[in-house]
Amino acid sequence: MSTISKPPQSAGKYDELDLTAPNTAAMLSLPSQKKWQIYCSRKGEDTTDQATGPEDYIRKLNAIATLQYPEINTDEEVRIRTKQVDALKTALRTSTHSFVIKFIESKGLKGLLNFLKAMDYFTAQSSIHTSIIGCVKALMNNSTGRAHVLAHPTSINIIAQSLSTENIKTKIAVLEIMGAVCLVAGGHKKVLDAMHHYQKFAFERVRFQGIINDLGRSTGIYKDEINLKTAIMSFVNAVSVIHRVIKPWRSWLIIS
Numbered sequence: 001m002s003t004i005s006k007p008p009q010s011a012g013k014y015d016e017l018d019l020t021a022p023n024t025a026a027m028l029s030l031p032s033q034k035k036w037q038i039y040c041s042r043k044g045e046d047t048t049d050q051a052t053g054p055e056d057y058i059r060k061l062n063a064i065a066t067l068q069y070p071e072i073n074t075d076e077e078v079r080i081r082t083k084q085v086d087a088l089k090t091a092l093r094t095s096t097h098s099f100v101i102k103f104i105e106s107k108g109l110k111g112l113l114n115f116l117k118a119m120d121y122f123t124a125q126s127s128i129h130t131s132i133i134g135c136v137k138a139l140m141n142n143s144t145g146r147a148h149v150l151a152h153p154t155s156i157n158i159i160a161q162s163l164s165t166e167n168i169k170t171k172i173a174v175l176e177i178m179g180a181v182c183l184v185a186g187g188h189k190k191v192l193d194a195m196h197h198y199q200k201f202a203f204e205r206v207r208f209q210g211i212i213n214d215l216g217r218s219t220g221i222y223k224d225e226i227n228l229k230t231a232i233m234s235f236v237n238a239v240s241v242i243h244r245v246i247k248p249w250r251s252w253l254i255i256s
Helices: 011-017 021-029 032-043 054-065 074-094 097-105 108-118 127-140 143-151 155-164 168-181 187-201 209-215 222-240
Strands: none
Touching (some): 054 074, 054 097, 054 108, 097 143, 108 127, 108 143, 127 143, 127 168, 155 168, 155 209, 168 187, 187 222
């Protein structure tokens, strides 16, 4: 007679799912069958190749970071590099909690931030940049990853520097991250400090000059223009609300 596997019964067994304490408690209170269905469903999201460890992704990331923007077979080379970074983004988004912890312990966050700091101009305008920011977003949707990004002394400043790109998708992603950071404890000040840093970095006369200018900018593509202006207004709203309620992080704030 076949046996049916049983779901974990203790809270510690659910650590790999990176659930909040209330969600873990709710899971434990469910009937065993329902609990098992949810557990399998969440574990089933792990679609990455577990034979590829965090260190392998970090080695590839660091290798790409040393490369200049390709002058030969440009489109194909950019596509290849973007695909490699996208693989890391997927791994961070779908792998187990222990994968993310190992990624951080192996200096993966440092690798992402160094990549953002060291990019040449053309890489900064490319889909490679968009994918790197996507990795940061995926990392911040994990509780441990988010804590390390927020605790890093210059991470938000470095992320803000990506607002200088002309790539609309990258700029929108950065605005989403910055707006979400405003809504966590201590995040509002970090964002204001980052925008002050960006003012100097981009040689702006006043803070927020660039994104306000973008509100009146025509991209030539209606959908991109609407998406950018929506992201800007959402960010400005997050920054400007005085009587704010600090909320727990929600992954929907920074959808990839």
